Each structure stands twice: as C-alpha cells, then as structure tokens.
Amino acid sequence: MPYAAIDDLVRAFGESEAARLTAPEGNLEAPVDEAKVVDALTKASDLIDSYLARRYLLPLVAPYPPAIVEACCVLTRFRLAHGEQREPTEQMRLARKETIAWLGQLAEGSAVLPGLSVAGSSGAGARVTDRPRAFSSDTLRGW
Numbered sequence: 001m002p003y004a005a006i007d008d009l010v011r012a013f014g015e016s017e018a019a020r021l022t023a024p025e026g027n028l029e030a031p032v033d034e035a036k037v038v039d040a041l042t043k044a045s046d047l048i049d050s051y052l053a054r055r056y057l058l059p060l061v062a063p064y065p066p067a068i069v070e071a072c073c074v075l076t077r078f079r080l081a082h083g084e085q086r087e088p089t090e091q092m093r094l095a096r097k098e099t100i101a102w103l104g105q106l107a108e109g110s111a112v113l114p115g116l117s118v119a120g121s122s123g124a125g126a127r128v129t130d131r132p133r134a135f136s137s138d139t140l141r142g143w
Contacts, residue, residue: 002041003048003064004072006034009041012073021080036080044075051103057117065113067102074099 010018015032022033048071049058060068078096081088088096105111 001059001062002038002045002072003060004041004044004069004076006032006037006041008069009037009073009076012070013077017077018080021077021086025084037076040076040079041072043079044072047075048072048103051107054107055109055118056106056113057119060116065115067113071099071103 006018010032018032018037019030022036023030048068052058052060074095078088078092081092102111106113
C-alpha cells in the first residue's frame with residue numbers, strides 16, 4: 001500500500017501540477033490520471049521500503065509519519081515528470097536527491113523516524129541463551 005494518496009500529492013504540489021504531470025501530451029485540460037498516480041505512488045513507496053528495510057520493521061502501519069508521506073510525494077512527482085517529452089525540473093531533481101540522501105541516513109541510523117520500531121529492538125519474540133537454567137527440576141527439588 002502506498003505511503004501517500006492522490007490527495008497528499010495534490011496538497012503538496014497542487015491539482016494543476018498533478019494533472020499536468022499525468023496528462024497525455026498536448027492535453028492540458030485532462031483531469032489527474034489516478035491510475036498513473038497510484039502506480040507512481042506504489043513505486044515510490046517500494047523505493048522507500050528498500051531503504052527502511054535495513055533499519056525499521058516493515059510494513060509501516062498507518063498513519064504514516066508525515067516525513068514519509070512527503071518523501072513519497074517528492075519521489076512520485078519526479079517519477080511522473082518522466083516521459084511523453086517531459087523532463088523533471090532542476091527543482092524536482094534536487095528534491096529527489098535530498099530525499100534519497102535522507103532515506104540513506106535513515107537506513108544508516110544517522111537520522112531516525114520517531115515512534116517507529118527499529119528492527120531487532122522490539123523486545124518481542126523468543127530469546128535464546130547459552131547460560132545454565134537458574135530454575136530447573138533439579139534445582140527446585142526439596143532439601
């Protein structure tokens with residue numbers, strides 16, 4: 001499931017931008033192509049997961065951190081800007097580059113997402129030890 005929705009993309013960049021990025025060549029009056037946006041949101045979320053998987057338990061549970069929603073929108077906008085004689089602007093390239101760098105910091109642990117469980121630190125699950133058992137049927141026998 002994508003980390004952002006079409007409404008998040010529209011809030012971040014405006015409906016006219018979303019429509020322009022998804023419109024067939026030369027058709028500036030077309031509405032937002034929801035199928036294209038959902039596909040791009042899904043691919044952006046998969047890219048985000050490829051970074052988060054090194055450090056965080058996946059899948060993330062909604063509601064997603066606002067920074068992840070924003071990152072998903074930035075990556076989606078960049079992806080939609082390719083094709084049909086469209087190229088991303090320098091602003092889009094820079095925003096994507098900064099987002100990828102931040103995701104790399106999350107993966108390395110130099111940046112964090114507060115409130116999310118770090119992989120291996122949940123405290124749940126089986127624990128294994130090589131220490132002798134403190135209480136066993138032998139040690140608990142009557143004196």
